[in-house]
Amino acid sequence: MRFLLLFLLFHISHTSSSSELRALITVKSYITDDPQSYLSNWNATTPICSFTGVTCDYTGRHVISIDLTNFYLSGTLSPSFGNLRFLQNLSVSANQFSGLIPTELAALSGLRYLNLSNNVFNGSFPTQLSQLKSLQVLDLYNNNMTGELPVCVTELPNLRHLHLGGNYFTGQVPSSYGRWEHLEYLAVSGNELGGKIPPEIGNLTKLQQLYIGYNNGFEGGLPPEIGNLSELVCFDAADCMLSGKIPPEIGKLQKLDTLFLFRNILSGSLSPELGTLKSLKSMDLSENTLTGEIPESLAELKNLTLLNLYRNKLQGQIPEIISEWPELEVIQLWENNFTGSIPQKLGSNKKLKFLDLSLNRLTGKQKLHGSSTFFFFLF
Numbered sequence: 001m002r003f004l005l006l007f008l009l010f011h012i013s014h015t016s017s018s019s020e021l022r023a024l025i026t027v028k029s030y031i032t033d034d035p036q037s038y039l040s041n042w043n044a045t046t047p048i049c050s051f052t053g054v055t056c057d058y059t060g061r062h063v064i065s066i067d068l069t070n071f072y073l074s075g076t077l078s079p080s081f082g083n084l085r086f087l088q089n090l091s092v093s094a095n096q097f098s099g100l101i102p103t104e105l106a107a108l109s110g111l112r113y114l115n116l117s118n119n120v121f122n123g124s125f126p127t128q129l130s131q132l133k134s135l136q137v138l139d140l141y142n143n144n145m146t147g148e149l150p151v152c153v154t155e156l157p158n159l160r161h162l163h164l165g166g167n168y169f170t171g172q173v174p175s176s177y178g179r180w181e182h183l184e185y186l187a188v189s190g191n192e193l194g195g196k197i198p199p200e201i202g203n204l205t206k207l208q209q210l211y212i213g214y215n216n217g218f219e220g221g222l223p224p225e226i227g228n229l230s231e232l233v234c235f236d237a238a239d240c241m242l243s244g245k246i247p248p249e250i251g252k253l254q255k256l257d258t259l260f261l262f263r264n265i266l267s268g269s270l271s272p273e274l275g276t277l278k279s280l281k282s283m284d285l286s287e288n289t290l291t292g293e294i295p296e297s298l299a300e301l302k303n304l305t306l307l308n309l310y311r312n313k314l315q316g317q318i319p320e321i322i323s324e325w326p327e328l329e330v331i332q333l334w335e336n337n338f339t340g341s342i343p344q345k346l347g348s349n350k351k352l353k354f355l356d357l358s359l360n361r362l363t364g365k366q367k368l369h370g371s372s373t374f375f376f377f378l379f
Ligand SMILES: *[C@@H]1O[C@H](CO)[C@@H](O)[C@H](O)[C@H]1NC(C)=O
Pocket: 040, 041, 042, 043, 044, 045, 046
């Protein structure tokens, strides 16, 4: 009896391994080129747990991770990935995989990490993959995906990191993108998106990084609800046709260290609330149609290392405050309508490396303080 049980156990584990072996051999057969022979030991005489890029669980029976990152592989993804039922991590990032993402991946109920970035996968995102309820990371960055930005990903309740950038997705950012409870990272940048940015984005209370710019052409501006993203550290919405005013609610983002809104058609003046962004290190609002003066409140931005406001319609004096930011390295205010004289103490910022105030209507000769050498253009 005991013997029979042992035999059965052995048999079960053995069959399960051999079905995983079959799956891996099939996976290999879909790879048309492996110039560095990374997969040469993926054969029946090697135990699967010793296959290059394969990791098994502690019992040594089941494949839990496959990492083929940067193996110079070409080909397509085999549907038999779906037979590796114990898979938790799958990365095929940085290869030349093409064709469709197989719907069979939907069977991987324990999958937590899926990185398909930097390949040439095409077609639309398979709706079946909304079954991956354990998925925490989905990275599709830099592929040839088309179709509407997928809505089915909103049915992945455990998602923390979603990168859909650098594809050819069209349509709008769905309002259901505000639904994730745990999402910390969202990138839809570098697609062909349009429509309005949904105010529901403001419901992502855990969000730390938000990338929506580049190539996208949105209608209207930033919803004031952006100000509700209290954990936001990095916000990049450059070059995506944003219009209207910069909502003063942005000032509520107390953890924000990077704000990139350059190359849009934002108008109105810089609201004094920007001065309450006390963690801010980099702010680039260049190439918009901003008017008015630089508000005095910006003096509070003591951690600022980069301030770019070039190619706007800002006017008034360049305030003394710019010589008081101790961390300042780069400041570009060129092609505005600033008048008056150049701030007295300019150049006393010890870390300053690059200063460009040219193409304004500034007057007066300025002897620059500052012991360090840096590049500057004043007129
Ligand atoms: C199978 O893999 C082993 C390494 O584990 C290698 O020595 C052997 O040449 C491979 N066999 C074939 C037929 O590629």
